[in-house]
Amino acid sequence: QVQLVESGGGLVQAGGSLWLSCAASGRAFSSYAMGWFRQAPGKEREFVANHRWNGARTYYINYADSVQGRFLISRDNAKNTVYLQMNSLKPEDTAVYYCAADTMGRGTMNSNEYSYWGQGTQVTVSS
Numbered sequence: 001q002v003q004l005v006e007s008g009g010g011l012v013q014a015g016g017s018l019w020l021s022c023a024a025s026g027r028a029f030s031s032y033a034m035g036w037f038r039q040a041p042g043k044e045r046e047f048v049a050n051h052r053w054n055g056a057r058t059y060y061i062n063y064a065d066s067v068q069g070r071f072l073i074s075r076d077n078a079k080n081t082v083y084l085q086m087n088s089l090k091p092e093d094t095a096v097y098y099c100a101a102d103t104m105g106r107g108t109m110n111s112n113e114y115s116y117w118g119q120g121t122q123v124t125v126s127s
Contacts, residue, residue, distance in 0.1 A: 002116040009121030020084040022099030030077040033107035038095035049073040052107030096120040
């Protein structure tokens, strides 16, 4: 079992920034692919970003087109934590943001391949 706990959401004005953190349990965190997804009211959950590390010196990162250049995903394997830095926020970024873990380490953008999910944290961007 992997437990994920997000923090850092809140209310921000358009153009502002927020940091999200996701702390994970488990001894094999470095082998997990970690993703961020979001769900706005009345919409389906969508991919935001993910991070996969191959255990050596290479890591792979993907971003949704809608956040490319504005959001930055990173991880600290020593702290079992993944982060999402969100800059230049827009009202359309308003959603509940979820952290997810793919313990198989695949690192796709398909939410069905992530077995563990956090409880979500609300991000609201006012215009």
